[in-house]
Amino acid sequence: MNTNGTITTTIENKIATLTFSHPASNSFPSNQLQALTNEINALSHNDLVTTIVLKSEGEGAFCAGASFDELLQVNDMDTGKAFFSGFANVINAMRCCKKVIIGRIHGKAVGGGVGLASACDYVFATTNASIKLSEIAIGIGPFVIEPAVSRKIGKSAMAEMTLAPTEWKSAQWAFDHKLYAQLFDTTAAMDEALQVFANQMASYNPEALYEFKKVLWEGTENWDALLYERAAISGKLVLSDFTKNALNAFKK
Template sequence: MPTENQAGLLLTSIENKIATLEFSHPASNAFPAQLLHNLTNEITSLSTRPDVLVLVIKSQGTGVFCAGASFDELMAITNQKEGEAFFAGFANLINAMRKCPKLIIGRIQGKAVGGGVGIAAACDYTLATKQASIKLSELAIGIGPFVIEPAVSRKIGKTALAEMTLAAHEWKTADWAKEKGLYANTFETIELLDEALIEFSSRLASFNPEALFEIKKVLWEGTDHWDELLKERAAISGRLVLSDFTKKALNQFKK
């Protein structure tokens, strides 16, 4: 069923034990708070459905996969409580993906920035096109990728994370992301990506459900503390977004 409002669209379809969650937003598939909430709730709901073994997360269109946090909502934050609540949206989503007993496949058809990189990293297996470059630009506006860092570091390591974060103005190619472990494979076109996605997800959904459940637990061993950790990270971001540096950077970016 679609969930739609001025904050974006979320559409879920289920076929052959595979649930596909497709999100969209007119601002380059960015995530306002409501859309984050909707996606988090949908993943949590699907976690208990016996007719679903695999989740696929994708975005609408052939352009940007996800531009990260809603720029307009970042600019509208006026106090730390609001800031912390906004960044907690990404924390809640990543934790929902982590706790979901179903394996989650990411379909990354285009560029991913900030929180979009975090979503890709929180997937259990990720396929992308050659156009799916990535960037962590948060330092450039006075904050940092604090909430998504554990998920990103888990996939690519601290050294690669530092390379991305400190060079906040640089795009890293899809091939770089594959080499570092964020993407399992990359494809020249969206058509080839979708062919591979259908084949892989269908094969995965044919496996023993109990084995899939157990391997999901193995993949996320050592992350039980993330509920508290990501909450703490959201508080850091919520404080920094109120800084004079960030407010000036956001205003300059908007101009």
């Protein structure tokens, strides 16, 4: 088992399958966030790729968000901002990517994992893919991912999740609020439908897809600055005694 996590890509029939993994419920330390950002940027400029499928390994959680181990090591505002900027980098890379990104959400998504799902252009999910924004409970907040999540589900639903940080929202709830485009009872059924969909996408004019993606993301041009301003807020809050105590209690 790789204790540092992995980022792998396979390309077949113009479809790039981008897979991330980490032994801690597919959570993200900063090096893993940087590796994912770099890979998305590389695929954006790869002429052999028209479509990207973003997925994680295993049968458990899709993504548990930020690495609590690394959050506990943050001791100054610059380090804190740099860590949360990792999620800003990934979301901005997904937003600016020239390829349509299809999300494959097989299991639970927490915090930054919800942000990743929200930054995908089209999402397949199973009924196991419940979601939660737990940040307020540990003294911070989903500030960096909020623009991406609110863009998909709306401010009211975002507030409903954020202010009930211990409550799981079902995959059906996520589907009803347009975070998920298609929902399946089993992983096998999801993968079968996703493969058909991705093959269809790969047959379309990549220039038309890119132009449409730009339309989808209109109005987000300020995110190059906004997400890093949000990262600074989180970076400040993670230094609080409240957050340090909450993180240590959670680990125990």
